[in-house]
Amino acid sequence: MTSAERGVERLALPGVLSAAEAEETALAIGAEQRADGAIPWFGGHHLDPWDHVEAAMALDTAGRHDRAAAAYDWLARHQNPDGSWYAAYAEGDAARPTDLGRETNFCAYPAVGVLHHYLATGDEAFRRRMWPVVHAAVEFTLGLQQEGGQLGWRRDPDGTPVADALLTGCSSVYQALRCALALAELAGSPQPDWELAVGRLGHAIRRHPERFLDKSRYSMDWYYPVLGGALRGPDARARLAAAWDEFVVPRLGVRCVRTNPWVTGGESAELALTLWTMGMERRAVEILRSIGHLRAEGGLYWTGYVFADDAVWPPERTTWTAGSVLLAVAALAGDTPTRAVFGGAGLPRGLETDCCA
Template identity: 50%
Template sequence: MNSIFLTPGNFPQEFLRPTVEFLLLSQTQEGEIPWFEGGHSDPWDHTEAAMGLALAGELSAARRAYRWLANTQLEDGSWWRCYREGKPHEPDRRESNYVAYMATGVWHYYLLTADREFLQELFPTIDRAMAFVLSLQSEHGDIDWAVDADGSPKGDALVTGCSSIYKSMECALHIAAVLDTPRPHWQAGRALLGDALRARPDRFDRTWASKSRYAMDWFYPVLTGVIEGDAAVARINDRWHEFVQPGLGCRCEVQEPWVTVAESCELVLALMAVGDQRRAALVFSWLLQWRADDGAWWTGYQFADKVLWPDEKPTWTAGAVLLAADALTGFSGASRLFLDVVPFGAAPAGHLARTSAQP
């Protein structure tokens, strides 16, 4: 099988089942999902893997993953950037986009299940997380990327990180709306953040070299709904030939001969968000060659040296593959999570019309 084109209504459940089994085997009894066996976890990638489990109908495993986050949350609403066997590993900083992303995962779970009780259970965790994130927002709208171990802000902002936060705040607001728990300051903060991302480039990369060499800075504002419509299409087209390596995938950095599976899957989601089904399916079809025999997916491929690199098969890459396949096929009730920006307070009934998950 040298290629795979995913079309609406054609989710490859049998083909991707080994990927799900890989995630299940990787999760600890406590619920933590490390990058790989014996490796560390981080809150963002842990959540990405949990979304893959929920999408595949492994709801018990997904709930354990989110409850693990709730049980390890710090008093200020944050998490350390890195954990190993449930304990903080090298606790030197706490990153704002890592903290925010749980809201995206929990909303994804709700779109699959309509489980309001689970939203209620985890809302206090999300409430504290959002409070931490917004405490790092400047008057200009940007949100500091991290704090030091002592809680001191790092003093700069990232386009990719803030774009991810923008989507997570959208998801948090949907959760608040379902629970009839208004959080107008979240909405105000999100609006201010969106304005900064769209119109204040001077607020990002102030203290280091521009991160625009990274693919995520290119497509994340589209993936997360910061930029929509014709502007989003133009943004994707503008740097397509810089980042996309035909037949292989999306480069991580423009100057490096290295494509990565996770970023390629996220590019698929961004393409679907602008309605480009053809190129989304094409990019995904290239990725089959990076699937391992056990159903896991390699991090990436260094095409100058013609080697898989690094020698890792991360759980978050597996999660990204599942999310991209879902978006391409419209399989689950959460398939349009990254494709639409739904007005707050609007009932997500259309999203719940078809779901792969079973309680």
């Protein structure tokens, strides 16, 4: 039995995906991947580094390790000298950037994918060649950390740092920094500055909402502090309960924006993954079952559905939506690497503190 066959067997989840359906989805993501390793949103569309990594991790859950490695090698080849990546790249082998901004969230997230791939494969050569990539990306990211622990969300094309911080992005960076610290331990390269940085960031997320732009109308700002691992225990449960009815539409999925009659597959799958991190598996499965209506012919998923109009919108099937579904299913089905990077129980926590101003 091949690793791919073993992978999709592990992804079977009753009422959500059969092994055959999981294989179809993994193959559909792989079919969108270019020969150079890049994974665009869909054929003919752009690539961004965060969603590229999300899709690559999904390939690993399904045993497509060679294709996932090719995706990370694409990142290594296209990393900027300062450790960053641009926010968007055009379709085509030239990988022409179409947004010259460099976002902290996008640049940190490859650490999650690199650790996930290493845990899935045990490939030491891959880990060694990707460690300098991760190190440079984290150094770029932390160059935008503010005095209060939060990170400015990007550098503009002219190099100007943007001080405004986004809670969703910073929560994702928190997870990425912990994965980067795990890779540092494996490399035998202690990073005390990173340990301090992740502690300050976690404190800001947990105790200082005023340090972030108010994006509370978006469901991601609701669940990402939990998904990223900064919030756990009673505080996390209270946060999820407080806005559940505002964002969750029974039998349809999760709203992207509180006030809009629009559920989206990516947010729904991420909420399911969030619920898994909290031990709320039954609810997680219910959320994944509720977005079965977004599954399209061929195994990909529609980005969203406007239930007020009974209309799929936008009319696109994105690799990252399918990837988020496979990752949520993988965690629920017991995939060890996926559980490690999202559950976070074994990840370094940095120099945590909740006693600072």
